[in-house]
Amino acid sequence: MADGFQLQGRHGKSRVRVSRVWRRPAAAGGDIFVEWNVAISVVSDCLPSYISDDNSAIVATDSIKNTVYVKAKECTEVVSMEEFAVILGRHFTSVYPQVSEATVTIVERPWERVVVDGEPHSHGFKAGVEKHTTEVIVKKSGSLLINSGIQGYSLLKTTQSGFEGFVRDRYTLLPDTRERMVATEVTAWWRYPFEHVSQLPSKPFCFTQRYQDVKKVLAETFFGPPDVGVFSPSVQNTLYLMAKEVLSRYPDISSVQLRMPNLHFLPVNLSSKENPGLVKFADDVYLPTDEPHGTIEATVSRAISKL
Incomplete structure (x- = not known):
């Protein structure tokens, strides 16, 4: 409640584009490469920032963006984008006391391994068509919702x-x-x-x-x-x-x-x-x-x- 009005807000960062390569020898199937377009939205108790000049509870959207790259770096083992979305959601709901919920949406640009002379290339990829998508909602209580899909x-x-x-x-x-x-x-x-x-x-x-x-x-x-x-x-x-x-x-x-x-x-x-x-x-x-x-x-x- 603020000044007699009901206020519900959320904020985040959209169109955070990140690529990740996991290096593997050709004998193990070659490199793994992904390109993800990430959107993060958090529900946060930062009412004073809306009704006054107090921004002390805001997690800056630039920090939210930077977190995507930090977590991508920390994933030294191959992860699916659903797993990556859960990692991000758990981070925001556990690190920041004021954040009660995080929604992470990821759309993957489809890069497919190239086949040359009948053999999968160890590090060559070509753009595909249909896109893999996911939306993950994580709450501070640990409640979880994972939806995945296809577009196009x-x-x-x-x-x-x-x-x-x-x-x-x-x-x-x-x-x-x-x-x-x-x-x-x-x-x-x-x-x-x-x-x-x-x-x-x-x-x-x-x-x-x-x-x-x-x-x-x-x-x-x-x-x-x-x-x-x-x-x-x-x-x-x-x-x-x-x-x-x-x-x-x-x-x-x-x-x-x-x-x-x-x-x-x-x-x-x-x-x-x-x-x-x-x-x-x-x-x-x-x-x-x-x-x-x-x-x-x-x-x-x-x-x-x-x-």
Whole structure:
């Protein structure tokens, strides 16, 4: 309470870009390289700084930025970005008495190891596409929330998709079809079950491997077997099956949220009086467009989840 008003504040530092190399010999798989974009937000009891000229309780955002580099240096062993986010969150909630909560968000720029003449390069990397993300919330009590995800995961199949039997009214122009292209750019978030820092495994949990696992399962479920595929009656059904498969395979994930815009490929038909069949669509020529696009999203969790 301040002067009869309720005040809730938080502060931090965003777009703190940090890279880390862990040196390893070629025989051990070569160097490990990551590039992270870090954002930190802390809930802090520094009311006097808002209502007067007393800044004595503020943890400067420049100090928050510097902490990222110090902690990166201290990680002499390879850590996942989820582990790094927990390290940062525990630092701010334990070192500063006035900080009750820290939220750490990290987006990883995807650098992939280069393969030369069929062999993984020991220290060469190329930029990838989809991005690994995480958001970790640590409270002074030790309460913990870890969400991880994927951004920009583009998937497309040229057949084995349809959409029919939907609501038809006087505004409906879209025809039923059992043959269409389907494309999307998946944004996925999944929650790990660790609710307190004491629940983190004593043996490091490989968040990075689980990210790769989830990405693989999402694609496999979307596409189906490589020779015949799998029919998708709607993006909604495909989304549910993708999330369900992740939960079925990995008991250490408690919920999955997927956002899958339906990026349209419109059939092209061109005609004129002189040439009525200039381009006659036969499931071959399309106009790609993502404006406007359909938006489909859902969260799937276990029946016993506390979400």
